[in-house]
Amino acid sequence: MEGGPGSSMSPPILQDVHSDSFVSGNSGGDGSPLVSRLRKLLFRRMLVGVSDGRFFLGVFHCIDKQGNIILQDAVEYRSIRQSSSSPMEQRCLGLILIPARCRSSCHVECSIDEQMSLLSLNK
DSSP: OTTOTTOOSOOOEEEEOOGGGTOOSSOOOTTOHHHHHHHTTTTSEEEEEETTSOEEEEEEEEEOTTOOEEEEEEEEEEESSSSTTSOEEEEEEEEEEEOGGGEEEEEEEEOHHHHHHHHHHHO
8 A cells, every 4th residue: 555654655645536426327338438437446445434424444346337336355444432532443344345325425545646636637
């Protein structure tokens, strides 16, 4: 992982991903801009929040037409108590599927340089 302990590189940051924009009614072939954007996300660390307050951190493996996300080497994080300042409990899950209807947020890890290039493309 970039920016790990002992690394002189800038720490990675999370890029907000609106996966609903990748899942559309049209089929979109391999040459589709949405497919190429999605391919750039493959095998990156992704943090996905679900509606019950849990978060899953894992490697983005795939997404289907319905918007279900599969993460590999996933770790679940959840609050032990109801208060927002309570410590997080974690457990390793492995390969998981997160249904689109449960997903509340989705972020992908990227370098600061990548983030800057994405911002310049949006102008």
